[in-house]
Amino acid sequence: MENIFSKTSKQEETPLLSQYDDLKENYYKIFIEAAESIRKEIDEFHPENPCTGCTKKCNVEKKDIFSDYPVGCAYKEWQAKSLSFLNGEYKQKLQNHYKLIMDKKNEYSCNKCGDCCRLAVSEHSYEQLKQKAFRGDKYSKDFISVFVPYESEEEAKKANPEYFAQLADLVESKTYYYYCQKLKGNECSDYENRPDICKDFPHNPLKLLPSKCSYNAWKNEILHSAMLLNAKVDIIEFYKQKLG
Ligand code: SF4
Numbered sequence: 081m082e083n084i085f086s087k088t089s090k091q092e093e094t095p096l097l098s099q100y101d102d103l104k105e106n107y108y109k110i111f112i113e114a115a116e117s118i119r120k121e122i123d124e125f126h127p128e129n130p131c132t133g134c135t136k137k138c139n140v141e142k143k144d145i146f147s148d149y150p151v152g153c154a155y156k157e158w159q160a161k162s163l164s165f166l167n168g169e170y171k172q173k174l175q176n177h178y179k180l181i182m183d184k185k186n187e188y189s190c191n192k193c194g195d196c197c198r199l200a201v202s203e204h205s206y207e208q209l210k211q212k213a214f215r216g217d218k219y220s221k222d223f224i225s226v227f228v229p230y231e232s233e234e235e236a237k238k239a240n241p242e243y244f245a246q247l248a249d250l251v252e253s254k255t256y257y258y259y260c261q262k263l264k265g266n267e268c269s270d271y272e273n274r275p276d277i278c279k280d281f282p283h284n285p286l287k288l289l290p291s292k293c294s295y296n297a298w299k300n301e302i303l304h305s306a307m308l309l310n311a312k313v314d315i316i317e318f319y320k321q322k323l324g
């Protein structure tokens with residue numbers, strides 16, 4: 081299932097910050113909050129006075145989690161324990177955090193405005209999506225089972241000028257616009273058979289939604305929590321790259 085960890089959706093790969101320009105300052109503070117909280121967790125494994133009596137004569141001046149320590153050094157064990165914690169217990173914590181956010185979504189329901197069916201975007205062309213679906217990508221398979229491309233950007237713009245303008249502002253790379261042929265008026269004409277991407281929408285709390293979407297209320301409620309989670313996911317990826 082597509083989620084905050086995979087960071088793909090109908091607005092695939094659109095970075096958080098470009099979607100929330102007005103929240104950049106908040107995100108900076110949240111990022112610091114996330115980094116501090118991870119550092120505290122990692123510090124739990126910090127060895128006590130590891131250099132006392134050590135005969136290794138290392139040249140490490142700054143003894144932080146990312147430094148290059150010699151084999152057998154207690155700091156190296158700290159790094160290994162931290163990595164194992166981030167890949168195991170901490171990853172589970174983040175998944176629980178994500179589940180809480182998504183469970184909260186169940187308190188809201190779709191108002192059936194049809195806007196997410198009328199205008200969807202992807203960084204992939206229809207041909208690329210077909211190839212991805214052919215290679216077994218479930219999201220692409222679901223997507224092309226209902227969405228077809230607009231003939232032109234002008235046509236897409238007419239479908240929802242406000243949402244089109246917001247999306248065009250956010251996405252820097254080439255973007256393709258789609259609509260669902262099963263939408264009749266504001267109603268889904270094949271609701272019982274709609275694919276999972278429709279049932280699960282919105283899949284990611286950090287994606288831009290059409291202004292009429294009732295899930296904007298959910299987004300507003302969980303935004304800080306979702307941004308904190310997003311920052312933590314990014315930070316632990318950095319830790320894993322450095323320590324792995
Ligand atoms: S299948 Fe139905 S719910 Fe899904 S995008 Fe089409 S009209 Fe919307």
Ligand code: SF4
Nearest residue numbers: 190191193194196293
């Ligand atoms: S945009 Fe939101 S409220 Fe409107 S149909 Fe889609 S999920 Fe429902």
